[in-house]
Amino acid sequence: MRWTRSYIPTLKEAPSDAEVISHKLLLRAGMIRRLTSGIYTWLPLGLRALNKAADIVRKEMDEAGAQEILMPTVQPADLWSESGRWEKYGKELLRFKDRHERDYCLGPTHEEVITDLLRGEIRSYRQLPINLYQIQTKFRDEIRPRFGLMRGREFLMKDAYSFDSTDEGADKSYMSMRDAYTQIFTNMALNFRPVEADSGAIGGSFSHEFMVLAETGEDTIAACTAWPKCSFAANVERCAVLPQKADTSSAESLPMLEVDTPHAHTVEDIAKFLSVNKNTILKTLLLIADGKPVAALLRGDRELNMIKLKNLLDVEELDFANPEQVTRHTNAPVGFAGPVGLHDVKLIIADHELNITNDWVAGANKKDTHVMHLNLHRDASITQWADIRNAVENDPCPHCGTALELKKGIEVGHIFKLGTKYSESMKAVFVDENGIENPIIMGCYGIGVSRVVAACIEQNNDANGIIFPPPLAPYKVTVINLDPKNEAVTAKADAIYAYIKGKNLEVIYDDREERPGIKFKDADLIGIPLQIIIGGKSLEKGFVETKIRKSNEKGQINAENYEKEFDALYEEMLSMWK
């Protein structure tokens, strides 16, 4: 493709509303433009990268035995009522009515549609297993779209759904998708990790996320430092924290003692006021779980993990209590809650880490007062000891005990074993060998294709722009004609361009009548892996210049017999990404 015939509107400066690097570079490189919040147009260069990602996904899905279909974007409300999600899904589901006042939504995901499709087709176990997927535009009315493509409202997603007649079969389907995903992200030359994840609103029994490691990631993952010997990695949301040995040495501790702590209502304040470390303070958080008050006890320097607590209590809604509720249940303003004397709070959950000592500082449920030497076993009545805090750096790995480290990640893929959640509510059944009707066992598997492009750029860039890995690069090579008015230069550039095109490599030929500086800057910005530069000065000396974007390695190849040298250079560039 000649640059003069393509539409690549690069920008010298990024629009001020772009914050993260991938968003800025996508805009500057002329790959995307914003239409409205969280909704983007893909320009030619960007679309090429997007299609590369989609093609890699498609190839591996087909390889894994899945078959591509295409489902509608607009979905009828009835289906969502059947699964129960019309009520449950919330505002993220964009709803609207047609001219007959019938309710519809834009599909944020397609479990309902695919289940509806297959319940009409599948009768017998002989028709299973089956795995269908699509690469299609999704719409989720996100609370806060941000970071350009990273969290858009409209985005391209690959979603696959597996249907099995047995549990073992479903596990096999799941594992095969896990392998396919690993292959897909490997083929994209991304630095990623599969991690254990929470199954969230989609439901189901277990799931893994695929995380691209990047500083700007919105998720935090806890990974075992013994990698790759131990492969454990989990979203901190669900990373188990193992109980530690109880410390019984201080069992005969001092009697509990009230102390005045005027105006000290944060852990910080109390630590300062009493000159103690935050980890000797016990904090008591009041929450409302499906309308009932719950107290969660944690070490002062820890964070409550709402997901763990929610799963433990098995409730629909879990929220922090508001100040009035706190006052009602503790007889004190916010900041003085403690585990002793919470009469109408029936559920008191203590993080099992609190076992390590029997000497705590805690709130006294009285204004401006705390207690010292609190012994939870002696002084409080704990409903349950459990793992309810977020994992932190250096916690032991749940698999091997080695220290964990925390890393930032961008979620680009998520796989779920759904079980019979949808097949039961929507009556998708089959008849087994014994003539008995059973619900189909399902799995669902997603990849954020447009997010992959953003994540790739987050991971591969420098001060000059994008550094595309060859598998996702819109073009593999760029031929830069530094002086289009110079006949000798142009003849050579044309010839090299034709040669590379003839090899079936995608090549963008910068034939613009611009100053060299502009072309160098643009080539770096759009991140094409290999640059071939033809200019008057070097051509007179009998060579053309080359630059590998990733290593910034500059070289030259013979201008007369460039074929072999080019081929070798191209291979060298590819090997840098292996």
Added chain:
RNA sequence: CGGGACGUGGCGCAGUUUGGUAGCGCACCUGUUUUGGGAACAGGGGGUCGUUGGUUCGAAUCCAGUCGUCCCGACCA
């Protein structure tokens, strides 16, 4: 939804405090000279100052509403 910031030619910004009829850099058009890391000079085109209403002789500027965008928190590919 709560908290914060912003809205002025395509992009980046100044001007708003203290009202007087819109400016700078980049980009664009014409010409000349240039031509190896975002050229120089000269000339030129383009803006209902997000929008609505109010105050005023006069509003980008003051007041009120409204729309939009971005950032920080609960969601998810």
